Amino acid sequence: MTERTGRCLCGAVSFTLAAEPLAARICWCRDCQHLAGNGTLNILVPTEALNILGNLSEHTKTADSGNAVTRQFCTVCGTHLFGKSDTRPQFRVVRAGNLDNPSSIQPSTNIWADSAPVWACLDPAMERAGKAPAPPAPPPVAQ
Numbered sequence: 001m002t003e004r005t006g007r008c009l010c011g012a013v014s015f016t017l018a019a020e021p022l023a024a025r026i027c028w029c030r031d032c033q034h035l036a037g038n039g040t041l042n043i044l045v046p047t048e049a050l051n052i053l054g055n056l057s058e059h060t061k062t063a064d065s066g067n068a069v070t071r072q073f074c075t076v077c078g079t080h081l082f083g084k085s086d087t088r089p090q091f092r093v094v095r096a097g098n099l100d101n102p103s104s105i106q107p108s109t110n111i112w113a114d115s116a117p118v119w120a121c122l123d124p125a126m127e128r129a130g131k132a133p134a135p136p137a138p139p140p141v142a143q
C-alpha cells in the first residue's frame with residue numbers, strides 16, 4: 001500500500017498514515033454536521049499507523065453512543081483533523097477531507113443517515129445505517 005499524507009487548512013499540522021483504513025464511512029451525526037457544516041467522510045485507522053506533526057487542541061464530548069469522544073483541531077486555523085474514543089484507544093478517526101488525495105478513499109457506508117438533512121445526497125448504491133455503524137472487523141493477521 002502507499003503511505004497517505006495530509007494536513008490542515010493552514011499546514012501547521014501534517015500527518016502520515018501508514019496503513020489502509022479499517023473503515024471509511026460518511027457520517028451524518030449532528031456532531032459531524034456541527035464540526036463540518038455537512039456530513040463528513042471519516043476513516044478509521046490503527047492508532048500506531050498515524051503519525052502527527054504539529055500542535056492540536058482538544059474538545060471532549062459524550063457521543064450518542066455514551067462514549068467520551070475527543071476531537072482534535074489545529075491550534076492555528078481550527079481545522080478538525082482527528083477523533084478518538086476513550087473506549088477504543090487502538091483506533092483513531094481521520095477526517096478524509098484533510099488527506100492530500102481524498103479520492104484515494106472509497107467510502108462504503110452512510111452512517112447516522114436518520115439525522116441527515118433532507119437535502120443531503122446519499123448514494124443509494126452505498127450501505128446505509130440509520131444510526132451507529134457495526135463495529136469494524138478485526139484487522140487482518142499478518143502473514
Ligand SMILES: [Zn+2]
Nearest residue numbers: 008010074077
Ligand atoms: Zn492549521
Ligand SMILES: [Zn+2]
Nearest residue numbers: 027028029032
Ligand atoms: Zn459523526
